[in-house]
Amino acid sequence: MGQMKTPGVYIVEKNAFPNSVVEVATAVPAFIGYTEKALNGTKSLTNQPMRISSMSEFHNYFGFAPTPMFGLAEASAPADNTFSVAGKEYQLSHDSGKNLLYYAMMLFYQNGGGPCYIVSVGNYADDVEGAKLMAGIEQLVKEQEPTMLVIPEAVLLSEDDCIAVQQAALAHCGGKMRNRVAILDVWQGYKARQHPEGDCIENFRGKLGINYLDFATAYYPWLNTSIVQERDLSYQNLTPAALLQQLVKQERNLPDELPKLADNASAADKSAQLKLQQQLDAIADISADWSQLEQAERMAKQMLLHKSLKAISPLYSQLISQMRAMLNLLPPAAAMAGIYTMVDNTKGVWKAPANVSLSAVVSPAVNITHDEQEDLNVSTQGKSINAIRTFIGEGTLVWGARTLDGNSLDWRYISVRRTMIMLEESIRLGTKAYVFENNTASTWVTIKSMIRNFLTGIWKRGGLAGATPEDAFSVSVGLGETMTSEDILEGILRVTVLVALIRPAEFIEITFQQQMQKS
Structure with missing residues (x-):
């Protein structure tokens, strides 16, 4: 107090009471990618991290989904996404509107997502570039809250560029910030490992390197989702319109022009002629220009034409389903960010985010057997890849909880790494109040009790292993214990915290043994 005068x-x-340590948020992912817009009112949000908490906020600041355009062309031989009409092969290709961030955000919120950061590095008119995505990573250096990093559109790059972006993400998480983890997607992870073009897992492991693997995790395979619905697609997403008209005519065996009926034609002939004319009119409307109409009238006509084409042409319905399937094939990292958030909020960051079902997911793109998962889980390179598998009667489950540093006993499990990040950040922020305090016994006792109270609360909630608090953790601070006289003169206060972290029971062994007959 001041002097009494x-x-x-x-x-x-x-x-x-001393200050308390407050547990920091553990599930705040940061997404980097391309959006329709990036505006907060009139202020540009390009390359500016923006915190949102719902898809409605995403729509407000970053817009909606891209408009996908698919091309039709003749194919020389049957292949992926080909179909046959009148004995000829045709190819359906996804030509533009390939951006993944919007769909990734939908998948994130479908699986329990919450607050997150968005870094928009461009709009849908821009090409996806590795340099822009890496520049977006740099923008997150100033943000302390994010705990996960997800870059869905890295898989749209070439393999080498995708790996370069992922290596930059690893360096950011493990080398610079050390308070967040990267969730990586396997490039072309929708292909089976036996694919003729090569093993995507071996390529991923071989090119990623060995730096900061304990700050990252990866999942395989990609997912067949239900994010995009058939109502989101129509003939307007197909080009060229003339080829679509031709294919529908060939399928229905329709002439270019109807022959004239005789004056004495029967009522049945006239009815058949009318139906054919209606079909030809519908096909002709595919290339109609209704831009001069009011928006409501134009949308009504387009919807009516879409329904008419679905009614008269099985081929058209097949094309819509095929386009939907291509758009719904998504990398799993965004879904896993949602799973992490859901598990953290319901059970705690120390619970392994595995044996959990995925929402808005129809199936994995590749079915993995027990034997095939063996190499994913335990590898000589140590780079463990978590499997996503489907089980009868249970749906699609996350069936792995390892970091990429699978050979490390300390950091093998993602729940251990993320729990340690939470403890480190919480204690670091809690002890900031004692910077420039006197380096004396009273300060040491205060800091020790503050950290012990925090760790006791974590232990009571099941975050630390041990029958008693003494078994779960210990806190040491003081002269002759963690510091020397020289440390005090240098203004250094050292605290040593030992914690016993929970590890998941990844393998459960049940032993059966016969006993002697008793009667």
């Missing part, structure tokens, strides 16, 4: 009564309040 005049007679009177002076009241002095003293704190009865």
Whole structure:
């Protein structure tokens, strides 16, 4: 208190309790990619991390989904996404509107997502470039809250560029920030490992390197989702319109022009002629220009034409389903960010985010057997890849909880790494209040009790292993214990915290043994 210079009564309040350590948020992913727009009112949000908490906020600041355009062309031989009409092969190709961030955000929120950061590095008119995505990573250096990093559109790059972006993400998480983890997608992870073009897992492991693997995790395979619905697609997503008209005519065996009926034609002939004319009119409307109409009228006509084409042409319905399947094939990292958030909020960051079902997911793109997962889980390179598998009666489950550093006993499990990040960040922020305090015994006792109270609470909630708090953790601080006289003169206060972290029971062994007959 200040000096007492005049007679009177002076009241002095003293704190009865020390400062407390507050547990930091553990599930705040940061997504980097391309969006329709990036505006907060009139202020540009390009390359500016923006915190949102729902898809409605994403729509407000970053817009909606890209408009996918698919091309039709003749194919020389049957292949992926080909179909046959009148004995000829045709190819359906995804030509533009390939951006994945919007669909990734939908998948994130479908699986329990919450608050997150968005870094928009461009709009849908821009080409996806590795340099822009890496520049987006750099923008997150100033943000302390994000705990996960997801870059869905890295898989749209060439393999080498995708790996370069992922290596930059690893360096950011493990080398610079050390308070977040990267969730990586396997390039072309929708292909089986026996694919003629090569093993995507071996390529991923061989090119990624060995730096900061304990700050990252990866999942295989990609997912067949239900994010995009058939109502989101129509003939307007197909080009060229003339070829689509030709294919529908060939399928229906329709002439270019109907022959004229005789004057004495029967009522049945006239009815058949009318139906054929209606079909030809519908096909002709595929290339109609309705831009001069009011928006409501134009949308009504387009919807009516879409329904008419679905009614008269099985080929058209097949093309819509095929386009939907191609758009719904998504990398799993965004879904896993949602799973991490859901598990953290319901059970705690120390619970392994595995044996959990995925929402808005129809199936994995590749079915993995027990034997095939063996190499994914345990590898001589140590780069463990978590499997996503489907089980009868249970749906699609996450069936792995390892970091890429699979050979490390310390950091093998992603729940251990993320729990340690939470403890480190919480204690670091809690002890900031004692920077520039006197390096004396009273400060040491206060800091020790503050950290012990925090760790006791974590232990009671099941975050630390041990029958008693003494078995779960220990906190040491003081002269002759963690510091020397020289440390005190240098202004250094050292605290040593030992914690016993929970590890998942990844393998359960059940032993059966016969006993002697008793009667």
